[in-house]
Amino acid sequence: MRQSRSVSLRDVAERAGIGVATASTVLNGSRSNIRVSDATRARVLEVAREMDYQPNAIARALKGQPTKTLGVLFGVEGATVAVANSYVFTVWQGIIASAEAAGYNVTVFTEMWRGAARSSGMLRDGRADGIIAIAVTTDSDIATSLVEVRIPLVVIGSVHGGGVLSVDTDNVRGTELAMTHLVGLGHTRIAHLAGRPNLSSAIERRVVFHRELIRAGLPDLPEFTLPGSFEPGPGYDYARRLLSLPSRPTAIFAANDTLALAAIEAAKDLGLSVPGDLSVVGFDDRPIAAVLSAGLTTVRQPLMEIGATGAEMLISQLEGRDPGPTPRIFEPNLVIRHSTAPPRAL
Amino acid sequence: MRQSRSVSLRDVAERAGIGVATASTVLNGSRSNIRVSDATRARVLEVAREMDYQPNAIARALKGQPTKTLGVLFGVEGATVAVANSYVFTVWQGIIASAEAAGYNVTVFTEMWRGAARSSGMLRDGRADGIIAIAVTTDSDIATSLVEVRIPLVVIGSVHGGGVLSVDTDNVRGTELAMTHLVGLGHTRIAHLAGRPNLSSAIERRVVFHRELIRAGLPDLPEFTLPGSFEPGPGYDYARRLLSLPSRPTAIFAANDTLALAAIEAAKDLGLSVPGDLSVVGFDDRPIAAVLSAGLTTVRQPLMEIGATGAEMLISQLEGRDPGPTPRIFEPNLVIRHSTAPPRAL
DNA sequence: CATATCGAATGAATCGTTTTATCACGCTGA
DNA sequence: TCAGCGTGATAAAACGATTCATTCGATATG
Known part of the structure; x- marks a missing residue:
């Protein structure tokens, strides 16, 4: 007592x-x-x-002293579902690592961004010295509104406004790698499971998918591009529809590993073998991709490093150092496992 | 401007x-x-x-208003390595879920607990209304010191001091399930890969392992209990040593899935088949256990629910409601997959 | 008519720091 | 003797909200 x-x-x-x-x-x-x-x-x-x-850290903060706290905000979902996503999770690990190294704590804003009018308040209330935003949709006003109120911000992913610090993978290059691989194997009927339509990563992958198809002189069938989610449920349904087409694709480029896995699942359920009847390429290289019975061929992006770099840039900015060039773009690379092979008909 | x-x-x-x-x-x-x-x-x-x-949340907090923030603290590692651990991560997801539901944010204390003298400060500085501590070692003074300074606390795992809120799995029951399964399959030479020696969950599992051996009238060989880590590296080495014994075990009860996976790896590298030559049972049921080529038989504990409950209890306490009974113990259950079978010799 | 009551609003203290502007004091040099 | 000057230390004003105690009219009560 x-x-x-x-x-x-x-x-x-x-x-x-x-x-x-x-x-x-x-x-x-x-x-x-x-x-x-x-x-x-x-x-x-x-x-x-x-x-x-x-x-007392609170009293200090009130006097304008830095809080030594980074805020993490999710753009498209509440924290609960965002954190369950393996992309977000890996980035998150990177953020934590950099924060720990620099002596910062990290607070998660559990509520998702709901537009500046409703949400900017929670970021302006002094809890965090700066914000890292993950998975910001293209139509989001988060960047502009935070810049306006002068809160240091780093976006993981691509961002519209100029001058906003951001870190991302080279989605164009990644998609090229995947497509070159499939085309190189001799596939001519290639389909795409597209990601969330308002996420720039998904958009870029879809656009380049079409471009690569054309560049390879292959048919770009409208029914071969199915939009628009990163989640396994819809992914499975789309894949199933794709594979039930009268003349089905022999290869699928999925916008992320989750979709790729769903496609493999759908193929199995339809009695198709992977990679015998169907080649599948994913994007991300989440841990599960490696241990799968038939390892998933996928475009690996250095998510942990991306998260770590994002946090580092933010901390640099907070401490008055040069955060370095922006956007900071990381090179993806293709990890070839066993979900891809030449088409059977060949 | x-x-x-x-x-x-x-x-x-x-x-x-x-x-x-x-x-x-x-x-x-x-x-x-x-x-x-x-x-x-x-x-x-x-x-x-x-x-x-x-x-301004800071000014409010200074006046003693609640921060609406939960603090998460890791007992045995810094946040970086803790968060990479799949046990911690799943609990984390549960915490986030409850926090989001109740309108709380969550801050991660990136620095691990280093004893009350050095660490209690960071928790007393007013950043968080209460603390959730994960993986607290038996020799940790975190519970006593936080109780002393009157900071609301919930421990995930077992805790010594009386009156401290805590949530845990019934490790005794879980171990019994695993051992009954192996014994029931006819194994007589069962070994144990023990977890971190100063974590009560690991201790309980080890103690009950011995008890069950004795109860089944089986030999309890000293060289069949290898201590003391939850990490894959040491786990692999231990397992390899175990399997190189002149008369090797036909079954291994691993203190967590990571160790179980390491054991399977070691078995493979030694040319032993699982479950033909060796049965392996894990503990946790981490996601990867299900998708493994030969799915891992394991004791599933409801980690997400545990995390969620911990956060709920803390929030209840903070808001003056009854946090309910403590410790809150969850029932594990055995998930039988394909890493266990009767011993070949039988 | 004096007084108690009530509705509406506010001044000022408080929370625990940081920081600016000021002060007291002894000492040096002229 | 006095101005000037370091040296050490401090009073007090922020920071932005909450809240107790109080005020000020106006209305109701005896």
Whole structure:
């Protein structure tokens, strides 16, 4: 049953028989233009330790001191579903790593962004020194509104407004890798399971998919591009529809691994073998892709590194250092496993 | 180039031509014993909206208002490695879910607990209304020290001090399930890959492992119990040593799935087939266990639910409701897949 | 008519720091 | 003796909200 209120700077100062200002000077970085005698300094330090003094971060923050806290915000879903997503999760790991290294804590804003009018408040209330936004939709006003209120921001993914710090994978290159692989294997009937239509990563992959098809002189059938989700449920349904077509594709380029896995599932359920009857390429290289019975061929993006870099850029900005070039684009690479092969008919 | 300082309550009050106290009364829950005329109320509300007023959470917190933030702390590792652990991660998901549902944010303390003397400060500095501690070692002083400074706490896992809220799986029951399964299959030479020796979950599993061996009248060989890690690297080495024994075990009960996977890996590398030459049972049921080529037989614990319950208990306590009984123990269940079979010799 | 009551609104203290501007004091040099 | 100057230390004003205690009229009560 100790004292409930914790010991404050004033308590320390009082006990040390000095003013609170002096105590403050001693206990924080001690501004260089203010002098304190060694005796006083020692005394304050001793009393502080003896009383187990802990500066109140809240009071500090109120005076404008940095909170040493990064905020993480999800663009398309509430935190619950976002965190369950393996893309987000891996990025998240990277963020945590950089934050820990730099001595920052990380707070998750559990509520998803619902437009500046409704949501900007929660970011402006002083909890976090800066924000990392993950999976921002193309129509989101998050970047513009945070820039307007001067909150340091880094976007993971692509972003419209100029001057906003961002980190992303080279989606164009990734898609090229996947398509070149499939085309190289001899596939001519290639379909696409597209991702969320308002996420720029998904858009880029879809656009380049078409471009590559044309460049290879292959038919670009409208019924071979199915939109628009990153989730397994719809993915399965789309894939199933695709594979039930009178003349079905011999290969599928899926906008992420989750969709790829769903496609494999659908193929199995229809009695088609992978890669015998159907080749599948994913995007992301989530951990499960490697351990799958027939490992998934996929475009690997360095998600952890992306997260880590995002956090680093934000921290640099917060601490007045140069955050480096933006957008920062990472190279993907193709990981060839066992879900792709030449088409059987060949 | 808008105003850099955001609009404060005073700005609103000034513009509305009233006192700051009145504005506050209108904008927060409006204490019932204070009245404000409808006209004034309307005016304040309108001005606030018009000026895009956002109450400063920091200032509020300083006055003792709740932060609506849960803190998450890791007991045995820094946040970076903790979060990469699939046990922690699933619990984490549960926490986020409950927090989101209750309108709380969650902050991760990236630095691990390093004893009360060095670490209690960061929890007392007012950032979080309460703390959820994950994977607390038996020798940790976290529970006692937080109770002493009166910070609401929930421990995920088992905890020594009385009266501390906690949530856990019934490790005894889980181990019994695993052992009964192996014994029932006819195994007589059963080994154990033990987990971290200072984590109570690992201790309980090990103790019950021995008890079950004795109860079944089976030999309890000292060289068949290898301590003490939850990590894949050491796990692989231990398993390999186990399987290289002159008379090797026909079954392994691993203290978690990671160790079980490592054991399967080691078996493969030694030319042993699973489950033909070796049966393996894990603990946790992490997602990868299900998709493995030969699915892993394992004791499933409802980690997400555990995390969610922990957060709920904490929130209940914070809001003055009854957090319910403690410790809250969840029932595990055995998921039989394809890593277990009767011993070949039989 | 004096007084109690009530509705509406507010001044000012408070939370725990940081920081600016100021002060007291002893000492040096003129 | 006095101005000037370091040195050490401090009072007090922020920071932005909450809230107790109080005020001020106006109306109701005796």
